[in-house]
Amino acid sequence: MSMGPSEGERERDVILISDDEDDSTHGNSVLIVDPLVKTALEEKKCEEIVDEECELVVTFCKQANVMPHARYDCTIHSFERMECETCSPLGKNADFCNQCYCYICDKLASECQNWTTSSLCHCNAHNKSKFWKEQRDFALAGVLVMFNLELTDIDADLRHGGNLLISFIQELSVEYNKYLIGARIAPTEHECFCVPKLPPGQCGICRSRSTEIVYKYSGVYALVTRFLNQAERESPKACAVMFLGAAREITLHKDPALSWQNLGHTASLKLAVPCLLQRITTRLQKMLVLCDFPKSLYEKFVNFFQSISLPCHCFAFSNSLNVVPWDHVLLTTVLKGQNTTGQRTQKGRKTFLWEVLPVIEARVEKLVENTNYKEVVRYLRAVKCNDTKGLRDLRDKIPFYLCKTGDFIDATHSLLFPINSLACCTACRLTPLQFEVYLKIFKTGSVPAGKDIQDPGPWVTVGSPMKDGVLIRQAFKLLYSNLSLYRNPKCWGSFIMIMGSSCFLERNGRLCPLTVKEPPVAFQQGVLVASDGLFQELKAKLNVSFPPGIFSQLHQEACLILAVQAVQQMVICELPYLTSFLEIFLAFGNNFWALRLLLNHLSYDEHILHGVVDLVLRDLNRQKATMLKLWQNLGPQYVGEFVCLFLTCRNRILQSIGVLALDIITENLHVCPWAKHLYNFFHNARLMHLPLGATTHHEVSKFMDVLEKL
Numbered sequence: 001m002s003m004g005p006s007e008g009e010r011e012r013d014v015i016l017i018s019d020d021e022d023d024s025t026h027g028n029s030v031l032i033v034d035p036l037v038k039t040a041l042e043e044k045k046c047e048e049i050v051d052e053e054c055e056l057v058v059t060f061c062k063q064a065n066v067m068p069h070a071r072y073d074c075t076i077h078s079f080e081r082m083e084c085e086t087c088s089p090l091g092k093n094a095d096f097c098n099q100c101y102c103y104i105c106d107k108l109a110s111e112c113q114n115w116t117t118s119s120l121c122h123c124n125a126h127n128k129s130k131f132w133k134e135q136r137d138f139a140l141a142g143v144l145v146m147f148n149l150e151l152t153d154i155d156a157d158l159r160h161g162g163n164l165l166i167s168f169i170q171e172l173s174v175e176y177n178k179y180l181i182g183a184r185i186a187p188t189e190h191e192c193f194c195v196p197k198l199p200p201g202q203c204g205i206c207r208s209r210s211t212e213i214v215y216k217y218s219g220v221y222a223l224v225t226r227f228l229n230q231a232e233r234e235s236p237k238a239c240a241v242m243f244l245g246a247a248r249e250i251t252l253h254k255d256p257a258l259s260w261q262n263l264g265h266t267a268s269l270k271l272a273v274p275c276l277l278q279r280i281t282t283r284l285q286k287m288l289v290l291c292d293f294p295k296s297l298y299e300k301f302v303n304f305f306q307s308i309s310l311p312c313h314c315f316a317f318s319n320s321l322n323v324v325p326w327d328h329v330l331l332t333t334v335l336k337g338q339n340t341t342g343q344r345t346q347k348g349r350k351t352f353l354w355e356v357l358p359v360i361e362a363r364v365e366k367l368v369e370n371t372n373y374k375e376v377v378r379y380l381r382a383v384k385c386n387d388t389k390g391l392r393d394l395r396d397k398i399p400f401y402l403c404k405t406g407d408f409i410d411a412t413h414s415l416l417f418p419i420n421s422l423a424c425c426t427a428c429r430l431t432p433l434q435f436e437v438y439l440k441i442f443k444t445g446s447v448p449a450g451k452d453i454q455d456p457g458p459w460v461t462v463g464s465p466m467k468d469g470v471l472i473r474q475a476f477k478l479l480y481s482n483l484s485l486y487r488n489p490k491c492w493g494s495f496i497m498i499m500g501s502s503c504f505l506e507r508n509g510r511l512c513p514l515t516v517k518e519p520p521v522a523f524q525q526g527v528l529v530a531s532d533g534l535f536q537e538l539k540a541k542l543n544v545s546f547p548p549g550i551f552s553q554l555h556q557e558a559c560l561i562l563a564v565q566a567v568q569q570m571v572i573c574e575l576p577y578l579t580s581f582l583e584i585f586l587a588f589g590n591n592f593w594a595l596r597l598l599l600n601h602l603s604y605d606e607h608i609l610h611g612v613v614d615l616v617l618r619d620l621n622r623q624k625a626t627m628l629k630l631w632q633n634l635g636p637q638y639v640g641e642f643v644c645l646f647l648t649c650r651n652r653i654l655q656s657i658g659v660l661a662l663d664i665i666t667e668n669l670h671v672c673p674w675a676k677h678l679y680n681f682f683h684n685a686r687l688m689h690l691p692l693g694a695t696t697h698h699e700v701s702k703f704m705d706v707l708e709k710l
Contacts, residue, residue: 071100071109072126084131086121093123103132104139142166143245147304153297161231161238165245168227172249175220179269180256182213215257216267224250224276232283236291240284240301247280248308270313281320282358288323289362298325323359334382335375342382353383357390364394368451373401381419395419396426400453403441406463412442412474416481427481435485436494439475442466443498444505458508465503468555472499472562479566480538487574492567493583499559500591518593519557527561534562535569560594568601575611582619586630590638592645603651613653620660627661628668636674639665640681647700648690655696662703669706679707 071093072079077100080091094116102112103125114120125132138145141154144162154162224246231242255269265271284305288298305321324331330353333339342353355363360383367376377398385391402411415427415438430438437453440446445465448455466474475495478485485491501511567584588595602609620627631639639661646658665675682688687700 066097066099068099068101068108070103070127071096071123072103074100079126080124081126081128082124083129085124086119088118089116089121089123096123103127104136106136106140143169144241146248147241147244147300149297149300153294153300155237157235157237158241161234161241164230164234164238165242168223168242168246169249172220172223175223176253179215179217179220179253182215182256213257214263215255215269216263217253217269217272218267220250220253221266221272221276228276228279228283236287237293237297240287240291240293243280243284244301244304247277247305250276251308251310251314254311273311274314274316277314277317277320281317284321285323285356285358286362288321289326289359290366295325320356324353324355331379334378335372337374337378340378340382342384355383355385357385357387360385360391360394368401371404373404376401392423396429397453399426399438400447403438403447404462406445408442408445408463408466411438412477416474416477425481427478430478430482430485432485432488432491432494435478435482435491436498438478439471439494439498440505440509440511442471442474443501444503444511446505448509456509459505461505468499468559472559475499476535476538476566486570487577489578489580489582489584492563492570493587496560496563496567496584496587496594497589499563500556500587500589500594513589514556515590516556516560516594519561523557524561524597527558528565531562531565535566560588560591561597564594564598564601567598571602571608571612572605575608578611578615580619581612581615582623585616590641592641596645599645599649599651599654603654609651609653613657616657617660620657620664624664624668627664628671631665632672632674636677636681639674640678640685643678644682644685644687647687647692647696652693652696655693659696659699662699666703666706676707679704 066075071077072081074097076097077095078092080093082090096109096115098108098110100109101107102109102115102122104122105112105114109115109123112122114122116123125135127133134145137151140151141149142159142162143166144154144158149158227246228243231239231246234242250273253269253273265275284301287293288301293301302321302323306318310318326332330339330342330344330351333344334342334353344351360380363379364376367373367379380391380395380398383391399411399414402408402414415430416425418425434453437448443465444459444461445463446459446461448457449460450457465471479491479495480486497513498511500516501513504512506512571578584598585595588598602612643658643661646654646661649655649658665672665678669675682700682704688697688704692700
């Protein structure tokens with residue numbers, strides 16, 4: 001309601017602002033603000049007039065400042081609307097006030113270079129036209145408009161990726177034009193068809209005729225490769241835009257050669273483009289799994305790739321980005337353990353969880369990163385893949401993931417039994433280091449804190465250690481399932497060392513060796529008799545079980561006795577394939593009674609004993625520096641007992657090992673300050689009074705004389 005303005009006031013623009021919420025002002029870009037300074041007349045007109053009958057309160061006559069607005073919302077200059085008029089300005093659309101903005105450029109109309117330009121005419125643009133909206137989106141989104149992104153979807157990362165993509169497209173256009181021009185290359189030798197016929201390469205006429213144009217794609221390939229390298233250093237969103245844009249551009253390239261030119265995988269277009277697409281799709285597959293893209297953006301990336309028209313030499317990539325999302329029903333049920341086969345029947349049609357290897361690797365990486373080890377195991381057991389070797393390598397980590405959850409029994413089962421009955425088990429591919437780590441895990445109930453079984457970091461406890469009887473049975477099964485482990489003395493050394501250690505593990509992953517008291521001879525004989533035939537069953541791959549009485553008492557003593565018997569059986573069968581043996585002797589640590597038991601068993605066969613001693617002597621000669629360092633760490637007490645064990649053997653062949661040890665110490669006394677303590681040790685052991693044999697007695701006497709002079 002108005003009281004009627006005076007003549008002077010009619011010259012001013014007065015805008016009434018309705019308080020009615022139903023009066024929508026959507027689409028209006030004009031903003032009204034109160035002036036900072038009010039005149040006395042304005043203050044007077046700000047009073048409220050109340051209509052008591054209608055209970056209406058009206059505020060009116062406030063001077064307004066017009067803020068920046070789109071041209072079509074200007075209150076000063078009229079505007080005519082049409083859907084897509086670009087030839088010339090309509091009506092007075094070309095006129096503008098000092099606050100009018102171009103709807104397309106999003107800048108002042110006075111700064112728009114295409115305000116009245118024929119075929120563009122930004123002055124006619126308005127927000128009710130689909131055509132002008134698309135023009136505005138393209139102007140604001142740039143190259144990102146081809147991804148069908150909403151302006152609200154575009155953030156700084158996407159815009160940055162789009163800017164880099166535009167620069168790349170411009171550079172690529174220049175390089176591609178060079179490729180289309182080609183290079184004329186004259187063959188160094190050609191056949192002459194002139195009369196008279198000249199020798200090859202000497203006829204200028206035939207050489208000019210045989211000149212051909214060669215099209216080398218190497219320059220384009222190098223440019224695209226540099227761009228992809230740059231993209232991989234950007235944020236995930238920017239990288240995805242750059243990779244997808246590059247894929248679209250290179251699939252538009254044509255080979256102008258009339259015949260096939262095999263110039264190599266980077267110079268031939270039909271070889272180079274698939275090679276680049278392989279890299280692009282592999283990276284995008286992993287990003288769709290690893291990066292938490294918004295669902296709408298995820299779908300637009302996939303739809304964009306599917307919209308690319310692939311040439312015939314790239315048809316294999318048609319469905320490359322059809323990656324199952326994390327919330328897919330089949331994948332979800334597999335991860336939750338509700339579906340163990342990865343197979344689902346719906347309306348009589350079977351569907352399988354079938355994914356390419358890069359996607360599987362990415363899913364495993366993300367699940368492991370989130371420590372979802374149970375889900376990793378379920379997924380790897382159910383998923384299927386064309387790359388059987390790659391999938392097998394990933395499945396070989398299932399036992400480790402089970403160990404991370406503390407399920408050691410299932411872990412040993414996974415080591416020994418394959419998922420597919422036609423495949424071989426994981427134990428067949430274990431390395432000596434992996435074998436040692438698994439035994440340490442089962443023995444201590446601890447696992448490496450890292451993501452890989454060979455990570456050198458700290459260890460953490462996740463479950464209860466295996467009982468000795470279960471552990472030694474599983475260890476034997478692993479050794480007998482893998483011939484390379486069975487023939488490797490380092491594996492047997494690790495096995496003996498772990499069996500003779502405590503179940504408590506230091507945080508750095510080191511075991512604590514134990515000194516186990518020698519059991520009675522009757523107990524030793526009982527274990528040997530009770531386990532008779534056990535190793536034949538293991539060789540036959542039978543499901544073996546130990547007699548119940550073996551581990552009823554003296555668990556670790558029984559384990560060491562069984563280890564001695566197993567080593568003896570291995571040496572008898574595999575001596576020609578053994579390359580060393582010293583690590584087995586050293587693995588017994590301070591349990592010299594077990595080492596003596598092994599030496600006695602090996603002495604039953606002269607041929608076997610000679611072979612073992614030759615291996616040990618060779619190891620000692622080759623590893624002198626290593627042995628000296630080891631002896632320094634273990635101390636003179638250990639060295640004295642180790643040397644005395646061999647010197648006091650009845651078999652002269654075994655004594656040669658002790659004699660060589662004395663020679664090594666004698667030659668390196670300058671780095672063996674602990675050697676002087678051996679004199680007292682040998683003297684207290686009354687070594688010189690034992691029947692050592694003439695040769696051995698002479699060597700020991702020389703050694704004692706040297707020590708006495710220290």
